[in-house]
Amino acid sequence: MEARDKQVLRSLRLELGAEVLVEGLVLQYLYQEGILTENHVQEINAQTTGLRKTMLLLDILPSRGPKAFDAFLDSLQEFPWVREKLKKARKEAMTDLPAVANVRLPRELSLPAQL
Template structure:
């Protein structure tokens, strides 16, 4: 996912959480399109509340490839007002990352000791 799209999801996180987006067809569409795995869908559905389900989806989406944001927009047929808000924010968004800077790695997939060691060794160069 592009840094701009990650920024949009982050900036609208609380508003999106309030919408309980995971009910209905959103998860199934994202699964159908290969954005979510079966394990993702099960993990999201296992959450106790709609807010937690939506927040987990928002945590997963940025790490699901370059098409994840567009597929998410397409999945929001039941929530046209949310889709419009995301599209508007996307148009207005400017990436805050300087050219050549990588976004932070997915903390769920990073060996934290190795990551800290790598970060600290690059800072002293």
């Protein structure tokens, strides 16, 4: 998962915990898509409250590969307002990032060519 997507999940963590019920379609979709393992699903379902289930999912998602954020968005069919909020935050995070591709380091800070 890209750093900006991790930041979006972190910045909306409390809102997601309050608005998303991960039981049902969310977990099953993420399992179907290979984002979550069977063990992840069992561990999440073992949590005692909906908030704890959502928080554990948010802890697991960032380490589940480059498709995890998009799959999470797709899993939110029952929560279209949450999906839109995440998309908006992601778009804003993209415009807030500086364009570092064209930045040149001073010669003394550059990596040697043989690396």
